[in-house]
Amino acid sequence: MKSGGKNPSKELYNALRRLPWEQLWGEEVARFNRATAQERISRVAVIRAVGVVFSESGPEEQRPEVQQWLVGLLQDPAEKIRRYAMTALPKIGVEKSGEAELLALLNTTTAERETKFLGRTLDKIGGVATLKALERGLLPQTEQKVKASLARAQSPSTVRMDGVLADFAGLRIHLRGRKGLEQIVKQEVEANPTTRRKFRVVEIGSGLVVLQPIASFCLGDIYALRCFGTVGFVLGTVHATQSVESIACVIASPLSHRIFKIFTEGVIRYRLNFVAKGHQRGAVRAIANRAYTLCPEILNDARNAPWSVEIHPTGRGNSVELSPRLSPDPRFSYRQADVPAASHPPLAACMARLAGKREGEIVWDPFCGSGLELVERALLGGVRSVLGTDLSPEAIGISKRNFAAANLSVATAQFNCCDFRDAVDDLGLNSVTLIVTNPPMGRRVPIADLRGLIADLFDVAAKTLKPGGRLVFANPLPVGGCPAALKLESRQVVDFGGFNSRLEFYRKLPR
Numbered sequence: 321m322k323s324g325g326k327n328p329s330k331e332l333y334n335a336l337r338r339l340p341w342e343q344l345w346g347e348e349v350a351r352f353n354r355a356t357a358q359e360r361i362s363r364v365a366v367i368r369a370v371g372v373v374f375s376e377s378g379p380e381e382q383r384p385e386v387q388q389w390l391v392g393l394l395q396d397p398a399e400k401i402r403r404y405a406m407t408a409l410p411k412i413g414v415e416k417s418g419e420a421e422l423l424a425l426l427n428t429t430t431a432e433r434e435t436k437f438l439g440r441t442l443d444k445i446g447g448v449a450t451l452k453a454l455e456r457g458l459l460p461q462t463e464q465k466v467k468a469s470l471a472r473a474q475s476p477s478t479v480r481m482d483g484v485l486a487d488f489a490g491l492r493i494h495l496r497g498r499k500g501l502e503q504i505v506k507q508e509v510e511a512n513p514t515t516r517r518k519f520r521v522v523e524i525g526s527g528l529v530v531l532q533p534i535a536s537f538c539l540g541d542i543y544a545l546r547c548f549g550t551v552g553f554v555l556g557t558v559h560a561t562q563s564v565e566s567i568a569c570v571i572a573s574p575l576s577h578r579i580f581k582i583f584t585e586g587v588i589r590y591r592l593n594f595v596a597k598g599h600q601r602g603a604v605r606a607i608a609n610r611a612y613t614l615c616p617e618i619l620n621d622a623r624n625a626p627w628s629v630e631i632h633p634t635g636r637g638n639s640v641e642l643s644p645r646l647s648p649d650p651r652f653s654y655r656q657a658d659v660p661a662a663s664h665p666p667l668a669a670c671m672a673r674l675a676g677k678r679e680g681e682i683v684w685d686p687f688c689g690s691g692l693e694l695v696e697r698a699l700l701g702g703v704r705s706v707l708g709t710d711l712s713p714e715a716i717g718i719s720k721r722n723f724a725a726a727n728l729s730v731a732t733a734q735f736n737c738c739d740f741r742d743a744v745d746d747l748g749l750n751s752v753t754l755i756v757t758n759p760p761m762g763r764r765v766p767i768a769d770l771r772g773l774i775a776d777l778f779d780v781a782a783k784t785l786k787p788g789g790r791l792v793f794a795n796p797l798p799v800g801g802c803p804a805a806l807k808l809e810s811r812q813v814v815d816f817g818g819f820n821s822r823l824e825f826y827r828k829l830p831r
């Protein structure tokens with residue numbers, strides 16, 4: 321194989337990386353092994369290609385042989401060859417002996433660059449031996465990463481819902497959600513007997529409701545609320561220009577440590593995320609290393625961490641917030657499956673709350689999809705029967721499953737695969753007390769006549785609702801054109817995930 325072009329090493333790598341594994345190992349590696357020291361340097365790309373091609377298509381039984389070859393190269397007299405070998409090793413994996421070789425090299429090398437590359441490899445594959453060898457604080461980043469991966473392997477830490485935070489003075493809690501729903505979130509906090517006793521709403525911003533605790537609380541108290549999207553404990557606000565040191569100090573602060581400790585089962589691990597700013601890898605690394613030096617009990621770990629430290633830009637600087645990463649969200653664990661255009665679950669909860677609770681409710685969702693609005697309304701209580709209709713048989717199957725998984729005490733629950741217009745005859749006139757729905761918006765799947773569809777929705781609502789009955793729906797059209805029998809009582813513009821729609825509340829007038 322010949323190399324050429326502007327960057328021969330890169331071109332050689334690109335050619336080698338496309339070879340079938342057998343040819344790469346059988347011919348190119350053999351040729352590399354026979355080559356002179358000088359030729360080996362010019363063909364060092366073989367090592368990189370071995371790492372990549374083996375990880376994609378190498379046969380499992382050959383793994384020990386490939387590992388051995390790479391570990392052997394760690395003793396090559398050429399620093400470049402050793403460096404390529406240590407970079408390829410994590411792709412193949414290493415046994416204890418490989419880890420020992422890397423650590424021995426770390427002890428003997430005097431090259432700064434080699435120490436850096438050894439650190440990167442040990443970040444990925446280091447274990448107990450690495451941790452022991454690193455006790456002298458040679459590579460703090462590696463120390464943190466290895467501690468985190470050992471902790472992850474031994475016992476996955478989780479967020480504790482029942483740990484009680486009694487020392488809460490001055491703490492602010494940010495409930496974040498879709499813009500336009502703030503008042504519904506506030507109303508839920510103030511209506512719930514527990515949250516009303518434990519928190520006060522002190523501020524409302526765009527997509528944000530700020531709480532202050534007024535009594536001891538646990539995370540379970542907050543997760544009894546269904547209308548917010550995410551929750552964050554404000555650890556501090558730092559000026560945008562003082563980022564690394566100030567953010568690290570906030571993460572390692574006594575307040576942060578206390579919250580982490582009370583609400584975590586197991587080793588404290590968090591990922592760091594700059595909201596609306598992309599990956600920021602350099603900043604993340606610098607902050608995480610500094611925070612670890614300040615408080616070695618709190619580990620930065622991007623993989624399956626139970627917490628996320630989120631940096632939110634605000635008019636006052638960067639708000640540093642600690643958020644539990646609960647996936648799936650335990651509040652919506654009834655969701656067994658999804659449809660492509662499913663509602664954002666907290667939005668469905670907001671729609672149910674906006675609709676309000678009436679005893680003996682008869683609810684219809686004409687476009688039920690996965691059934692979230694029906695479940696959320698039934699969870700508020702007082703529902704006698706629900707009907708979901710949808711054109712899609714898959715959606716009907718899914719809403720049946722989700723509704724059953726929610727384990728609700730509703731006398732009748734029916735899900736029919738049909739056009740919503742065809743349900744009117746079955747339902748009968750003046751039969752329904754609430755229609756709550758999120759109709760197709762024509763965004764993902766184009767709708768031939770969206771205006772006609774919304775007009776028909778108004779029409780069937782006017783027919784099927786009992787006098788005093790309510791229609792709550794997300795209207796994709798700016799102006800209504802609703803029948804005289806329906807009176808608009810409220811309208812709010814809500815972010816539907818990148819586009820705005822109007823959440824509208826109509827009441828059918830008495831005859």
Ligand SMILES: C[S@@+](CC[C@H](N)C(=O)[O-])C[C@H]1O[C@@H](n2cnc3c(N)ncnc32)[C@H](O)[C@@H]1O
Nearest residue numbers: 661662663687688689690692710711739740760
């Ligand atoms: C925005 S999705 C509803 C999502 C639902 N709220 C959920 O949480 O999964 C709209 C649904 O309307 C259904 N649909 C569209 N046209 C319909 C029609 N004419 N009659 C009944 N259902 C229809 C689609 O199949 C889709 O499942």
